[in-house]
Amino acid sequence: ARSRASEALKHTPIIILSSVDRDDLARRARTLGVKTFLTKPARSATLLRAVSSSLPVREGEVSQLPMPTEPTELKGPAILTGERLQVLVAEDNQVNRMVIETMLKDSHCDLTFAENGQEAVDLYTAGDFDVVLMDVSMPIMDGVAATKAIRTHETTLVRPQTPVIALTAHAMPGDRERFFEAGMTGYLSKPIKQADLVAALVSASKKPISSIRKAS
Structure with missing residues (x-):
């Protein structure tokens, strides 16, 4: 056989x-x-x-499989263009902070980093940010509590809400609702993909920005 x-x-x-x-x-x-x-x-x-x-092709025959056309879009990394975006990144893990910084290094972004939720709240109340990237699990104050504090501050000062994007490594059933109830406007699951991060910033920002594919 x-x-x-x-x-x-x-x-x-x-x-x-x-x-x-x-x-x-x-x-x-x-x-x-x-x-x-x-x-x-x-x-x-x-x-x-x-x-x-x-596949072998007999005389007088043609291949039966269609030959697809390769996409013509650039295959390089996604980057942000347009007005500069002021982004507050609340992330206690140094490696994750470096990853986000690398993903956005060629984009029109100015990044400010906080290592815990309380520091994020302090930086937010003292600064002017377009978007907040908020890690959910942090020491001293977690991302959900920090977002609630930010929303309370905005209500007190009668100022528009700044988009807050949750960063989470373990999205459990019901977390999406919990994030939104706290005032978060979106979330990304870790490990974060660069294209998803750029798309989230474009979607959240109120500034005229867009994403393009950079030539590799």
């Missing part, structure tokens, strides 16, 4: 999908008769093209 299976697969095209992009693996695959070596995650257009090109 094994020999019959081997004979049946002898002329069957094989496409290797690997999560490791290494030249030696690709060379080894070619020595075994594998013509196509793709690295995961493989785009659907790339995979379809590989399958189509691997």
